[in-house]
Amino acid sequence: MKMMRKTAVCLAAILLLTLGFGGCGISQEPETRTVFAMDTVITLTAYGKNAGSALDAAVQKLNDYDVLLDVDSGDIGAINENAGEFVGVSGEVYKLLSDCVEFSRQTDGAFDITVGRYVELWGFRSQTRVPSDEEIAEAEEFIGWEQIELADGKVKIPEGMQLDLGAVAKGFVAGKLKQLLTEYGVTSAILSLGGNVTTLGKKPDGTQFVVAIRDPNDADAYLDTVQVSDSAVVTSGSYMRWFEQDGVRYHHIIDPKTGKPADSGLVSVTVICTDDTAADAYATAFFVMGAEKTSEFLKSHPEMNAIMVKTSGEIIRIN
């Protein structure tokens, strides 16, 4: 991945602090690995006798996924480079893209991995800048999840379109790493990938993991904690990656319907559920949808909890 992206995001990456408190009892020292991948600081913590070897394997896998899901390399890069043609991809990527199409359908396009051209226009992959309305209008015809074709393990997007998995990649990978740790016999772990935290089982002392949700207005403070086991806690926020031009702030979550940074009155959305990929996708989608639409949506999704922070500072907790 490009260095500029990495540097830009590094500072904003750690929004969720995993807190060590919660219970006494058995004290079992965890194994930890910290790496920089997928544009963010990643800390993997696991308990138990296979923890060390499991985490080493996880770090290796993390690097493989970094390549696989990047816009310029691996399966996603191949789809983008060969836009207009069907491209064969791995089973995992095929499933992920199928899921992404479903997330788009469910959210009426608030989540849309075809926003690549918009992301490029706003320079979030290189040099940030405000594009003109004409540029946005020109890019519009190359946006639209309905145009992704999936058939027999192959994927095709129209010429000119660019997939960007930024809104779902970390969640997907978090889930895969959790699966890998399970294969190594690990039953207790907490993985933090920037705004994505996921937990496997409970802490060795039988208590739940405590995850702090950062205060969007203060990097050193948190505004809430949640207690979870076997669940993902994923936050999307306008404070994670942004730039300022002529006194106006522009952030990295794009409303696919306008081609501009979503302006739904939220500064952050946290989604808590057992499915890592879904948690990441929905956190981004809810940020675009705003508090009202999200509250309505969650009425029929009891499997998901959400914590939304409005620009006014009001906190809304659902489920």
Ligand code: ADP
């Ligand atoms: P982060 O990457 O900071 O964890 P998100 O999960 O919300 O935050 O993903 C934001 C990234 O996803 C953007 O940087 C961009 O690459 C891409 N993106 C932006 N808007 C959308 C959208 N509406 N749907 C899907 N992907 C998006």
Ligand code: MG
């Ligand atoms: Mg996301």
